[in-house]
Amino acid sequence: MPSADELYVRAIRCGYREVVRPVLFRMHGGDPERIHGQLISTLGHLPEPLLGLVERLLGTDRDPVDVAGIHFPGRVGVAAGLDKDAVAAAAWGSLGFGFAELGTVTRHAQPGNPRPRLFRLVRSEAIINRMGFNNNGAEAMAAKLDAAGVRRGNNRLGAPMGVSIGKTKKTPLAEAVPDYLFSLEALAPYADYIAINVSSPNTPGLRSLQSQREIEELTGALVGRARELDPEHPVPVFVKLAPDLSAGQLDDLLTACEGAGIAGIIATNTTMGREGLAPADRHLAGQAGGLSGRPLTAMALERVGWITHRTGLPVMGVGGIMTPADAQAMFDAGARLVQVYTGFIFEGPALVMGINKLCRPE
Secondary structure, eight states: OOHHHHHHHHHHHHHHHIIIHHHHHHHOOOOOOOHHHHHHHHTOOHHHHHHHHHHHSSSSOOOOOEEEEEEEESSEEEEETSSTTTTTTTTTTTTTTTTTEEEOOOOOOOOOOOOOOEETTTTTTEEEEEOOOOOOHHHHOOOOOHHHOOTTTTTTTTTTTTEEEOOOOTEEEHHHHHHHHHHHHHHHHSSEEEEEOOOOOOOOTTGGSSSSHHHHHHHHHHHHHHHHSSSSSSSOOOEEOOTTTTHHHHHHHHHHHHHHHHHEEEEEOOOOOOOTTOGGGGGGGSSSSSSEGGHHHHHHHHHHHHHHTTTSSEEEESSSSSSSHHHHHHHHHHHHEESSHHHHHHHHHHHHHHHHOOOOOO
């Protein structure tokens, strides 16, 4: 017989899938990017009394854990890309998230790739995006967090805030290190951790930074600068990896990350593959960009298991987490934390609540 927690999660899920999601998916003529922008804007303008009510309904059961010197009040977080400019940063904790990874931001503000650049594959429970790091820039995010009273470690917004940083598109690959360093320096006073995004498929040449020589130079520079900025408590630096790497490439990257003093690994980003699409969605397979959601579930889980068996670095599992059972599989594979994006779009807050209430890590 289902427990009271399971029945509650089922009820919230049913309400979202049968009532809320159909309305959301029809807004703005069904344009996924405009709908996404409206959702994030709405969350960012919810008044504090309403956020308190939302938290009482959805976000009270969380499983705290300490990872990389950070106290996370819960193990499920917002993946990078959902809140690029910290618009809804104050709302994520109330929705049950234990942390949020804001961004990806770059040194310079940039518009991203031409539209359309976001495609929803409903039957496949997937998304293809080629957003291209559209964001207002690292300094703008730093100013926004500063105005909100955020300082690293103070949990001013109810949960830790990590920030994903990437390379500005116009910056040559040869100048990638100072580009990333600028963003780290701007955000280190505010971010609970920094995530180095070298794995997005939507910035030309970015994934070449995952070669061993390039990652050694980049991670060494960023970790070293973090230690210079705060010798006693440097901001932890994580690296986010692509799922499309070979075993040999992953081995080389893990060796480089361990040598540089990286705090942890985020696995994985979106995939360039198109396996697992439903027949009704295959006409979108030719769209350029990274694929996320249900088709990535098995691949991301396999990569997380592979990584955790080869390194003692903590791992955040992300990719294809569409149900609490998917999150439990990530925990069973050795992930200390998980992140969701596409699953949140398709399943709503019931997914977060279900992971908090029903998953049993370690």
